Amino acid sequence: xxxxxxxxDGIGPEIVAQAKRVLEVIAARFDHEFEYSSHLIGxxxxxxxxxxxxxxxxxxCKQSDAILLGAVGGPKWDDPSAKTRPEAGLLKIRKxxxxxxxxxxxxxxxxxxxxxxxxxxxxxxxxxxxxxELTGGIYFGESGRSGSGDTESAYQMMVYSVPEVERIVRxxxxxxxxxxxxxxxxxxxxxxxxxxxxxSVAARVMKEEFPExxxxxxxxxxxxxxxINRPRDFDVVVTGNMFGDILTDEASMLxxxxxxxxxxxxxxxxxxxxxxxxxxxxxxxGKGLANPLATILATAMLMRHSLGLNTxxxxxxxxxxxxxxxxxxxxDIARGGDAISTEAMGDAVVxxxx
Amino acid sequence: xxxxxxxxDGIGPEIVAQAKRVLEVIAARFDHEFEYSSHLIGxxxxxxxxxxxxxxxxxxCKQSDAILLGAVGGPKWDDPSAKTRPEAGLLKIRKxxxxxxxxxxxxxxxxxxxxxxxxxxxxxxxxxxxxxELTGGIYFGESGRSGSGDTESAYQMMVYSVPEVERIVRxxxxxxxxxxxxxxxxxxxxxxxxxxxxxSVAARVMKEEFPExxxxxxxxxxxxxxxINRPRDFDVVVTGNMFGDILTDEASMLxxxxxxxxxxxxxxxxxxxxxxxxxxxxxxxGKGLANPLATILATAMLMRHSLGLNTxxxxxxxxxxxxxxxxxxxxDIARGGDAISTEAMGDAVVxxxx
Ligand SMILES: CC(C)[C@H](C(=O)O)[C@@H](O)C(=O)O
Ligand SMILES: CC(C)[C@H](C(=O)O)[C@@H](O)C(=O)O
Numbered sequence: 186x187x188x189x190x191x192x193x194d195g196i197g198p199e200i201v202a203q204a205k206r207v208l209e210v211i212a213a214r215f216d217h218e219f220e221y222s223s224h225l226i227g228x229x230x231x232x233x234x235x236x237x238x239x240x241x242x243x244x245x246c247k248q249s250d251a252i253l254l255g256a257v258g259g260p261k262w263d264d265p266s267a268k269t270r271p272e273a274g275l276l277k278i279r280k281x282x283x284x285x286x287x288x289x290x291x292x293x294x295x296x297x298x299x300x301x302x303x304x305x306x307x308x309x310x311x312x313x314x315x316x317x318e319l320t321g322g323i324y325f326g327e328s329g330r331s332g333s334g335d336t337e338s339a340y341q342m343m344v345y346s347v348p349e350v351e352r353i354v355r356x357x358x359x360x361x362x363x364x365x366x367x368x369x370x371x372x373x374x375x376x377x378x379x380x381x382x383x384x385s386v387a388a389r390v391m392k393e394e395f396p397e398x399x400x401x402x403x404x405x406x407x408x409x410x411x412x413i414n415r416p417r418d419f420d421v422v423v424t425g426n427m428f429g430d431i432l433t434d435e436a437s438m439l440x441x442x443x444x445x446x447x448x449x450x451x452x453x454x455x456x457x458x459x460x461x462x463x464x465x466x467x468x469x470x471g472k473g474l475a476n477p478l479a480t481i482l483a484t485a486m487l488m489r490h491s492l493g494l495n496t497x498x499x500x501x502x503x504x505x506x507x508x509x510x511x512x513x514x515x516x517d518i519a520r521g522g523d524a525i526s527t528e529a530m531g532d533a534v535v536x537x538x539x
Numbered sequence: 540x541x542x543x544x545x546x547x548d549g550i551g552p553e554i555v556a557q558a559k560r561v562l563e564v565i566a567a568r569f570d571h572e573f574e575y576s577s578h579l580i581g582x583x584x585x586x587x588x589x590x591x592x593x594x595x596x597x598x599x600c601k602q603s604d605a606i607l608l609g610a611v612g613g614p615k616w617d618d619p620s621a622k623t624r625p626e627a628g629l630l631k632i633r634k635x636x637x638x639x640x641x642x643x644x645x646x647x648x649x650x651x652x653x654x655x656x657x658x659x660x661x662x663x664x665x666x667x668x669x670x671x672e673l674t675g676g677i678y679f680g681e682s683g684r685s686g687s688g689d690t691e692s693a694y695q696m697m698v699y700s701v702p703e704v705e706r707i708v709r710x711x712x713x714x715x716x717x718x719x720x721x722x723x724x725x726x727x728x729x730x731x732x733x734x735x736x737x738x739s740v741a742a743r744v745m746k747e748e749f750p751e752x753x754x755x756x757x758x759x760x761x762x763x764x765x766x767i768n769r770p771r772d773f774d775v776v777v778t779g780n781m782f783g784d785i786l787t788d789e790a791s792m793l794x795x796x797x798x799x800x801x802x803x804x805x806x807x808x809x810x811x812x813x814x815x816x817x818x819x820x821x822x823x824x825g826k827g828l829a830n831p832l833a834t835i836l837a838t839a840m841l842m843r844h845s846l847g848l849n850t851x852x853x854x855x856x857x858x859x860x861x862x863x864x865x866x867x868x869x870x871d872i873a874r875g876g877d878a879i880s881t882e883a884m885g886d887a888v889v890x891x892x893x
Binding site for chain 1: 624626630655656657658661677678680682683684686688689690691692693694695696697698699700701702703727729730731732733735736737759760761763764766767768781782784785786788789791792793795
């Protein structure tokens, strides 16, 4: 398989390096051939090419089987008046590759449960898979300004179409069938017209194509509450781009260990994009302090969703559990106890796999 | 003062009745004259007039000094294909009365801290005041459909103008000066044009008019995270209508006792609207189980913000603390212990005040 690595900014290169070691040892153990090429994205791409997503990177991604991304952004490129910013690269790669579905599993590692800001009795057993729509909604709607001076106003349009809703709901419903067979769709249909369309299309798809999946609908404001006081009640959750951005970040706090959470962005057939959900953490970049486990878990998702290699995926996930069970911790999850380096954590996972 | 009561649906009438008793005893004790008139809103208004906000109610509100609302909505009026729904009454009263600022204090009662889903060390000391913009943004933007059948799409516009941002930021900054002198503005300026306008207008207002207030900016997705893992770090938070809807509901879970949280919606000069933030709880309506304390605390906000009666406001808040300290609990906050009725809770607060 042809794998593209996009290390990006901040701690990106360090964590991708460890994940690549894991890919290499998996290839050796299961007798696969993985080819790797690294390309530019984000701030470093702005510095080197003046473009957060150079055409060369897009081309390489399009020809690949899957993409592993580190992280993008940092204070160096944060000037609001800058012509272009690292995040523009992220939005563009999603659109260029048609990555309309962002999958974010929120799962607790038993060993880390005390890191959760929630009480143990609330959080224990939480296991949610989010599907966030990623190439539509208000993120890509028409925007602009009108008037000027004291009366200037700015607008941006939220839009959803029938096929956009159908395809993400179908993906989420299929995933629900592989899990606990329950799907929750989140919208704001009491206020927003695109949410009303979303709600009726989702209901039709579920009724016609997935009558066996238990299906319900929750308003986005209520969902923001439920995630905190009854997270265990959800299995698969599907929602639009903006609501998904907020809710998945909220949910990512529940386990209390951001450094452990991967995500996958999938399209129709083409390569998927895999990444940790945490950011580029410029404050600790280059110091060997970053936790590579989310990126390593992202490679497990890559095995599963882009290469169809389930055993390999489970093996990686098992190895991560094993190093945690051994008590190994990077600083972010050490809670004041002994911490090991990024590379030592990579060593430990690799050791489990060889 | 001329006070309008809008009991609404579900438990609305029961909790407003107890809050009215508190208003009466405050009037007697501090020698005020409060006149009361009750009017229709929500589902009951649909049933009786075919309109969730009859003109008669609007007129009465406009002539009043302040409005106390119970709750609206319920399964009876939930049919998505219905011509009109109870929530339409809420959106309309906000717009008709120009209630552009929704204030939601998120404060813990020490006696109830174990009700929080968050660990005590995270939540202790949390005291946030939200300002949600309430009459603009995507809630009131142009909306519609285009295309049909398989290609139909639906849109709704998010819009913010300079004056809309200025007035809410000013109110929030003034409140910050009375509190811990810190203001956080929440937006999604890395994606949305209205957020970019919001961000630059807010920065200008703060720099020119409130240079002494400590000011920062957080993205909405990050804020959804921070509320869970470091809620103590925020003092006053200001944001737009949609983000405010989601974030204030998320924050309302932090104390773990929704039945204790009031809110105020204020305009420019006209009457303010005060209400508990919980819903109409149709499942327990009419059973004497509802917690009237959020509505009673809403009357304290009414004293403070619409009538300028600070001592009266503090007296009500003190009385609520006192009944909690006495161990009195309605079912929602009893955590399995002894619970008293809605009316008995009203009795207890009234007894503290006489
Ligand atoms: C960086 C930003 C544009 C992006 C988004 O809002 O989609 C990020 O928050 C994410 O969730 O991947
Ligand atoms: C009922 C609904 C329209 C309303 C809103 O979204 O504003 C409610 O959630 C609120 O926060 O008061």
